[in-house]
Amino acid sequence: MKLVCSKSNLLKSINISMKAVPSKTTMTILECILIDASSSQIKFISNDMELGIETIVEGMILEKGIVAADAKIFYEIIRRLPDNDVSIESDNNYTITITCEKANFKIPGKSGEDFTYLPIIERDHSLTLSQYTLKEMIRQTIFSIAVNENNPMMTGELIEIKDHYLKMVSLDGHRISIRRTELKKDYPETKAVVPGKTLNEISKILSGEMDDQVSIYFTKNHIMFEFDQTMVVSRLIEGEYFRVDHMLSNDYEIRVSVNKKEFLECIERSTLLVKEGDKKPIVVNLIDNQMEMRIDSALGSMREDINVEKEGKDIIIGFNPKFLADALRVIDDETIDIYMVNAKAPCFIKDEQEMYTYLILPVNINQNQYR
Amino acid sequence: MKLVCSKSNLLKSINISMKAVPSKTTMTILECILIDASSSQIKFISNDMELGIETIVEGMILEKGIVAADAKIFYEIIRRLPDNDVSIESDNNYTITITCEKANFKIPGKSGEDFTYLPIIERDHSLTLSQYTLKEMIRQTIFSIAVNENNPMMTGELIEIKDHYLKMVSLDGHRISIRRTELKKDYPETKAVVPGKTLNEISKILSGEMDDQVSIYFTKNHIMFEFDQTMVVSRLIEGEYFRVDHMLSNDYEIRVSVNKKEFLECIERSTLLVKEGDKKPIVVNLIDNQMEMRIDSALGSMREDINVEKEGKDIIIGFNPKFLADALRVIDDETIDIYMVNAKAPCFIKDEQEMYTYLILPVNINQNQYR
Numbered sequence: 255m256k257l258v259c260s261k262s263n264l265l266k267s268i269n270i271s272m273k274a275v276p277s278k279t280t281m282t283i284l285e286c287i288l289i290d291a292s293s294s295q296i297k298f299i300s301n302d303m304e305l306g307i308e309t310i311v312e313g314m315i316l317e318k319g320i321v322a323a324d325a326k327i328f329y330e331i332i333r334r335l336p337d338n339d340v341s342i343e344s345d346n347n348y349t350i351t352i353t354c355e356k357a358n359f360k361i362p363g364k365s366g367e368d369f370t371y372l373p374i375i376e377r378d379h380s381l382t383l384s385q386y387t388l389k390e391m392i393r394q395t396i397f398s399i400a401v402n403e404n405n406p407m408m409t410g411e412l413i414e415i416k417d418h419y420l421k422m423v424s425l426d427g428h429r430i431s432i433r434r435t436e437l438k439k440d441y442p443e444t445k446a447v448v449p450g451k452t453l454n455e456i457s458k459i460l461s462g463e464m465d466d467q468v469s470i471y472f473t474k475n476h477i478m479f480e481f482d483q484t485m486v487v488s489r490l491i492e493g494e495y496f497r498v499d500h501m502l503s504n505d506y507e508i509r510v511s512v513n514k515k516e517f518l519e520c521i522e523r524s525t526l527l528v529k530e531g532d533k534k535p536i537v538v539n540l541i542d543n544q545m546e547m548r549i550d551s552a553l554g555s556m557r558e559d560i561n562v563e564k565e566g567k568d569i570i571i572g573f574n575p576k577f578l579a580d581a582l583r584v585i586d587d588e589t590i591d592i593y594m595v596n597a598k599a600p601c602f603i604k605d606e607q608e609m610y611t612y613l614i615l616p617v618n619i620n621q622n623q624y625r
Numbered sequence: 626m627k628l629v630c631s632k633s634n635l636l637k638s639i640n641i642s643m644k645a646v647p648s649k650t651t652m653t654i655l656e657c658i659l660i661d662a663s664s665s666q667i668k669f670i671s672n673d674m675e676l677g678i679e680t681i682v683e684g685m686i687l688e689k690g691i692v693a694a695d696a697k698i699f700y701e702i703i704r705r706l707p708d709n710d711v712s713i714e715s716d717n718n719y720t721i722t723i724t725c726e727k728a729n730f731k732i733p734g735k736s737g738e739d740f741t742y743l744p745i746i747e748r749d750h751s752l753t754l755s756q757y758t759l760k761e762m763i764r765q766t767i768f769s770i771a772v773n774e775n776n777p778m779m780t781g782e783l784i785e786i787k788d789h790y791l792k793m794v795s796l797d798g799h800r801i802s803i804r805r806t807e808l809k810k811d812y813p814e815t816k817a818v819v820p821g822k823t824l825n826e827i828s829k830i831l832s833g834e835m836d837d838q839v840s841i842y843f844t845k846n847h848i849m850f851e852f853d854q855t856m857v858v859s860r861l862i863e864g865e866y867f868r869v870d871h872m873l874s875n876d877y878e879i880r881v882s883v884n885k886k887e888f889l890e891c892i893e894r895s896t897l898l899v900k901e902g903d904k905k906p907i908v909v910n911l912i913d914n915q916m917e918m919r920i921d922s923a924l925g926s927m928r929e930d931i932n933v934e935k936e937g938k939d940i941i942i943g944f945n946p947k948f949l950a951d952a953l954r955v956i957d958d959e960t961i962d963i964y965m966v967n968a969k970a971p972c973f974i975k976d977e978q979e980m981y982t983y984l985i986l987p988v989n990i991n992q993n994q995y996r
Contacts, residue, residue, distance in 0.1 A: 327897065327924055334894045357894055361925035523705045523728055526698065553698055554732035 255291050255319025256343045259311055261335050261354065267298045267311040268329045270484055273455040274300040274307040275325040286322035288369045289342065291315045299371065300325065305452050306372040307459075310483040317343075322366035323350055331359050372487045375471050375478040381415060381441050385466040385481060391422050391433045392457040394584040394610065399450040400426040410447040410491040412498070413470075413477075423498050424450075429577050430498060430613040444472050447495050452477075452488035459484065501600070501613065506593035508566035510540065514590045518582040520558045521575045524549040527556055528575065535572035535617040537624055540564060548624075549575070571597045572619035581612040597621065626662050626690025627714045630682055632706050632725065638669045638682040639700045641855055644826040645671040645678040646696040657693035659740045660713065662686045670742065671696065676823050677743040681854040688714075693737035694721055702730050743858045746842050746849040752786060752812050756837040756852060762793050762804045763828040765955040765981065770821040771797040781818040781862040783869075784841075784848075794869055795821075800948050801869060801984040815843050818866050823848075823859035830855065872971070872984065877964035879937035881911065885961045889953040891929045892946045895920040898927055899946065906943035906988040908995055911935060919995070920946070942968045943990035952983040968992065 271287045279285060279302070288299040296311040321344040328350075332340065335354040343351045348363040392411075400408035403426070412423040421434045456479055460468065468481040479486040521536060527549055528534045539546040545560045571594065581603055582590070593602040597616060604611040642658045650656060650673070659670040667682040692715035699721075703711065706725040714722045719734040763782075771779035774797070783794040792805045827850055831839065839852040850857040892907060898920055899905045910917040916931045942965065952974055953961070964973040968987055975982040 330897045331894070334890070334897060336890070356931070357891070357927070357929045359894075359898075359925060359927050519705070519707070520728070523702070523730075526701045526705060527730075554730060556728070556730050558728045560727070 255289070255321055256317035256341065257289075257291055257296055257313050257315055258339055258341050259296065259313030261332060261337050261340050263312045264332045264340055267309050268325070268332055270309045270459050271298045271300040271307055272325055272329060273459060274302050274305045274486075276302040283322065283364060283366075283368050285325055286364060286366070286369070287325045287328060288320065288322045288366050289344075290320050290366075292318055292320050299369070301370050301372060303370065304449060304489050305455060306370075306487045308372055308485045308487075312483075319344060320366050321348055321350060322364040322369055323361065324363075327361055331361070372485065373476055375473055375476055375487060377471055379442065379444070379472050381420070381437070381444075381470045381472075382467055383420065383435070383437070383470075384464050385460040385468045386462050386464040387435055388468055388470075389457050389460040389462045391420075391435060392453045394433045395422045395424045395431040396450060396453055396457070397424075397580045397584070398426050398429050398431040399424045401450075406491055407447060407493055407495060409451075410449050411453060412495040413444075413446050413448055415441045415444040423495070425496060425498065428574070428615050429581075430501060430611070431581070432498070432608075432611040432613075434609050445495065446472055446477055447491040447493070448477055449488060449491060452486075456486055459486070502602075502611065503600075506566070506595055506602070508540070508564065508569055508594040510545065510565075510592045510594075511563040511589055512545065512560060512592065514582055514585060514588060516560055517590070518579060520547050520560060521579045521582070523558070524556050525575050525579070527551045527553045529553070533574070533617075535619055536575040536578070537570065537572050537619055539624055540569050540571075542568070566594075569594060569597060570619070570621055570624050571601070572617040573601075573614060574617055577614045581614065585610065585612075626660070626692055627688035627712065628660075628662055628667055628684050628686055629710055629712050630667065630684030632703060632708050632711050634683045635703050635711055638680050639696070639703055641680045641830050642669045642671040642678055643696055643700060644830060645673050645676045645857075647673040654693065654735060654737075654739050656696055657735060657737070657740070658696045658699060659691065659693045659737050660715075661691050661737075663689055663691050670740070672741050672743060674741065675820060675860050676826060677741075677858045679743050679856045679858075683854075690715060691737050692719055692721060693735040693740055694732065695734075698732055702732070743856065744847060746844055746847055746858060748842055750813065750815070750843050752791070752808070752815075752841045752843075753838055754791065754806070754808070754841075755835050756831040756839045757833050757835040758806055759839055759841075759850075760828050760831040760833045762791075762806060763824045765804045766793045766795045766802040767821060767824055767828070768795075768951045768955070769797050769800050769802040770795045772821075777862055778818060778864055778866060780822075781820050782824060783866040784815075784817050784819055786812050786815040794866070796867060796869065799945070799986050800952075801872060801982070802952070803869070803979075803982040803984075805980050816866065817843055817848055818862040818864070819848055820859060820862060823857075827857055830857070873973075873982065874971075877937070877966055877973070879911070879935065879940055879965040881916065881936075881963045881965075882934040882960055883916065883931060883963065885953055885956060885959060887931055888961070889950060891918050891931060892950045892953070894929070895927050896946045896950070898922045898924045900924070904945065904988075906990055907946040907949070908941065908943050908990055910995055911940050911942075913939070937965075940965060940968060941990070941992055941995045942972070943988040944972075944985060945988055948985045952985065956981060956983075 290297040296313050299308045340354045350361050350363040352359040414421040418437050419434050424431050471478040524536050534551045537548045545562045548557045600613050661668040667684050670679045711725045721732050721734040723730040785792040789808050790805050795802050842849040848859050895907045905922045908919045916933045918929045920927050971984050
């Protein structure tokens with residue numbers, strides 16, 4: 255095999271491929287990027303058995319062939335080369351020779367025989383949206399999946415297409431995040447639970463540009479994202495997702511409108527006094543149009559008043575400050591609305607069109623202590 | 626005690642003070658910044674018993690007093706406050722109340738009774754130079770002090786004033802770094818060995834501006850740096866520094882002139898194939914006006930040719946690539962000169978005026994293998 259590509263094209267494609275190279279594995283072939291120049295295109299393929307990526311590299315094939323290169327060392331070498339054309343050559347022993355200007359590297363490669371190619375996905379059931387929208391929706395929901403949870407369903411996100419809307423849902427037992435976006439066309443109803451890891455890696459590769467498109471294909475066991483010169487295939491999490499609609503409600507006793515930035519900064523200040531792993535709640539004391547926030551810990555105490563617009567009765571309610579802050583950070587609105595029933599019922603942060611809904615369970619506090 | 630200072634002034638002074646707050650200590654008072662408003666100025670004092678810092682904070686004293694605040698939590702709170710005036714108040718129980726706009730923090734403080742003030746340094750033996758020069762000289766020598774060395778002398782740097790020159794020297798047994806700068810005035814001859822940690826912290830606080838001055842005072846056991854509103858006092862390392870002049874020589878058999886950037890990039894590429902902790906030398910094979918660099922390791926091999934100007938015979942010589950790279954990174958010249966005698970004698974990188982001299986010991990290699 256012999257190829258010539260520019261350093262910058264190589265680096266871009268390696269960066270994409272690395273997202274499906276596991277950092278630790280017992281199968282050394284998975285630590286490789288397969289360089290496939292057996293047809294008329296140069297493809298880099300990586301596959302950690304859950305997530306697989308195939309990306310086309312612009313360049314010239316001087317001699318067809320296939321070879322697998324250790325991803326990490328391949329990346330490090332290409333990264334350090336001068337900004338010029340790079341020649342990549344493999345011989346019968348799978349030794350890979352990389353040449354750029356006067357620099358010449360030789361590294362051992364592998365035949366790629368035991369490399370697992372990506373599953374073939376039928377392209378008959380797809381959805382197209384802007385890379386910006388997908389990247390944003392992932393960012394705005396991914397934080398509330400559960401990590402290392404005994405319930406694998408909680409480590410993924412529901413992607414649902416229904417009635418001209420795309421919906422993404424994540425939950426971890428203490429909170430639920432929901433984002434919706436309207437679709438331009440009518441697509442058949444679909445539900446899939448996608449591993450959080452896949453969404454994390456995808457969002458790193460997506461350009462995030464409004465004008466760039468991504469197509470999503472669904473099969474029974476897989477989801478495929480196709481964009482630019484890249485295909486990302488992931489297994490789905492098997493089973494039925496939680497019936498989230500049953501946990502939502504539009505009833506409320508108290509509605510508070512508050513400046514998001516002011517509220518978030520106050521919460522961030524309050525967490526200074528909470529040691530990691532400590533579960534100190536922030537106590538929100540709503541009296542008329544004043545929201546007093548307070549936290550008391552071994553490190554000290556904090557009090558801060560915020561002006562709000564309130565509808566309904568006064569309330570004292572406790573929250574895990576991290577859960578509030580996580581939701582507030584991904585909301586772009588200047589003013590947000592918080593809906594509450596009582597100190598023990600779920601609290602909702604949502605907009606009028608319910609393009610976003612964040613449900614947060616309050617923390618039990620001793621009410622008498624704060625009156 | 627009661628003070629009012631702007632958030633930005635407080636933050637600047639805390640950042641400086643933190644440099645002398647130890648990250649781990651059994652004496653909890655050392656984890657504090659002493660807020661001393663007992664006279665007409667607000668001073669923040671920190672002291673880890675080797676390094677002490679006193680810095681003046683601009684602000685208003687409404688009530689005189691002294692209190693010690695835990696540095697880390699004090700820093701975190703101030704950092705998160707709105708950008709406005711901050712009031713700091715302490716009561717008889719040393720509780721510190723920090724107020725800014727509507728935010729109100731209370732943290733426990735200490736009396737500061739057992740706090741160690743900085744030693745008093747007589748200001749009779751000083752040197753003044755630009756902060757830029759001092760910061761640069763530290764950067765250009767600090768990398769070759771020894772870390773955790775059994776010989777404490779190697780963990781410091783020699784600062785020597787002699788014949789209108791300031792000289793800084795560091796060495797670790799494999800290499801020596803020397804930088805010199807001409808002084809505008811004649812100062813009395815002085816020698817002091819300053820801990821590397823002090824120089825590291827000082828260089829973080831120095832503005833690095835050509836127009837900003839720093840004064841340096843020497844006593845038998847201490848060195849003091851005075852600049853802007855800040856005083857930094859450090860213990861010296863006791864004893865006689867190595868007689869470096871005996872290790873230097875102006876004799877050479879081979880002189881090579883090489884483009885620094887090209888040489889450095891080539892060395893950085895070669896180190897990709899060296900696993901950390903592995904002591905693979907880079908082999909430099911000089912034939913006429915070609916310098917071939919090669920490295921062979923379990924990960925692969927590299928060859929690269931560089932055009933050079935050579936005076937003297939051909940040579941094959943091995944180096945620790947890190948030692949070469951460290952020196953090259955801090956030299957600003959476009960072309961550098963390397964002086965060698967043979968494959969076993971020290972190699973020198975230096976300019977004509979010897980404003981910088983880097984001595985590097987070669988690594989033993991099997992000469993026959995590379996012919």
